[in-house]
Amino acid sequence: MTLYYTMCFGLLMSEIGLFGAIIAPMPFAMRKRMMHFLSENPIVAKIQYALKITFIFVAVLFIDALQRMVRIAQEGAAAKAKVEMADVRAETTYAARRFYAQRNLYLTGATLFLSLILSRVFYILLDFINVQEEYNTLQAKTAKGSGVVGENEELRKRVKELEGQVKTYQAADRDFETLKKQADQQASEYNRLADEHIKATGAFSNKKAD
Template structure:
């Protein structure tokens, strides 16, 4: 069981770290992190890893016990028999194999979990960055439109000011013409009075 679990972890780890397009990796990680079936499988694997941890502790204790038995047998000169020595070597080999197998399975499970969440955080960060970049582009385009509108508004204000200036000039001309006509009439009246004749303004 531990060997099959270890091979599955190696295969999954190879798939996770394999180079692939960002879109494909994002879909795969969203599927693995959000799918309810995958969540149930992860829960079952957590329970399995608890049993693997128990097996690791048992293999460690067994290897220590076998090492102590071997040291005791050497002191008592009980390892002279070839069959006893072969049996001891086989027991030690199986204990070491179980220890390394369960230990590698647990260690790779921790590494796999850590790498998975690191890549998932990286994907979320990349998505947030893309969203911020998109908003920045929209804000830049909106800012350009605002600048264009401000420039257009300034042009219109300049035209309005020019028209208002022309209106003021026209009013000044009308006022000056009225003043000149009034002054002309006054001078004509004074001239008529001085010459003793009646001024006919309509004729003038």
């Protein structure tokens, strides 16, 4: 296998390893740190840019391998159409060429296909993590709001209790004012009767003296 196909095979193995690491079961906090590192780290961004250029060359290799396989298939069909005696060495060479062409086609095709799947899964997981973070934030705000609502309910109950106490005190104050008025009236009546009694007693004493 030539150097560029060897590099393509190494790239395919790296994609398989990264894909397995991304979809492996792990705690949410660990997955979040890993995804944020892969999406925000500047070194990883440079590596991704280099890989995009590499995938362009892999696509060129895929097209070349496809053309070779088509050409070899056409040569095989033309050889079968001939009535000449079959040559074992020629058939062996043809089988080897066809095997290498198919291997290169499958290798480059699998690398390109897995790169598309890996990119799609990566962004789906990243969106999922962002949505989960927004959900956790909203849930925390809702819980905080529920706590405030609970405090407001307690304050309302306390206000109602205080209003009841105020009404009780107001009723007691009204009763006190009523009793005070009654006491004042009774005192006034007593003073009036006392004055009348004094006047009557004084008048009787004056008549007796006469």
